[in-house]
Amino acid sequence: MKDFLLIFRQPSYDYSTTSAADMQALTKKWQDWVGGIAAQGKLASNGTRLSLDGKVLKAGGVVTDGPFVEIRERLGSFVIVKAENLEEATTLAHGCPALDADGSVEIRPIIG
Template identity: 40%
Template sequence: MYIFRGGGYATPGQVSPTEIQAHLAKWNAWTNGLLAAGKLAAAQPLEHPPSGKTLRGRDRVVTDGPYAESKDLVSGTLVVEAASLDDAAALARDCPIFEFDGSVEIRPVLLLPGK
């Protein structure tokens, strides 16, 4: 699973609408390439601006969130088929998130019996 962090448009007006459209076209091309190669299993962006709820502790206290530095906020996830973490890292190298200083965390997904 790829967990995308940051890579957003930090300040309104900092990136032109044309640049945003070009960047989104790169995302589409990258994910379509993964799909065509049979590597894309699932993908889901998160809403922008970031919102959500967090439950914490034994009392399951609910707070508005997420609250982290904007560069650390999760902006989406994507599941790929890869033989190893190294193979998954190689697939992630061309991800457009790096153009806006984002990151891709790569985590193995536990396959449950019968799935």
């Protein structure tokens, strides 16, 4: 088994207008999806949510506010899964709630 990083990208939008009930439903979707991966024994790390704040350091010492000044999406969180290969890791990414919000899941092998 190899470890794969699933990176969740979603459009950048303001959650402050989302109702408590909608946030609770969204949280449950995420818990159910990650729980399904864990039930298969394929969850290596449930990662963590990332703050919306950040900076980007570029070559030459250029620092910008961000962290996503060039794109209209945000990196929301990540998990690490165990899979035999990239295809299986991609299959595990199906059903991710980020996809319901026009987001994407980037699947990356972890070298090490």
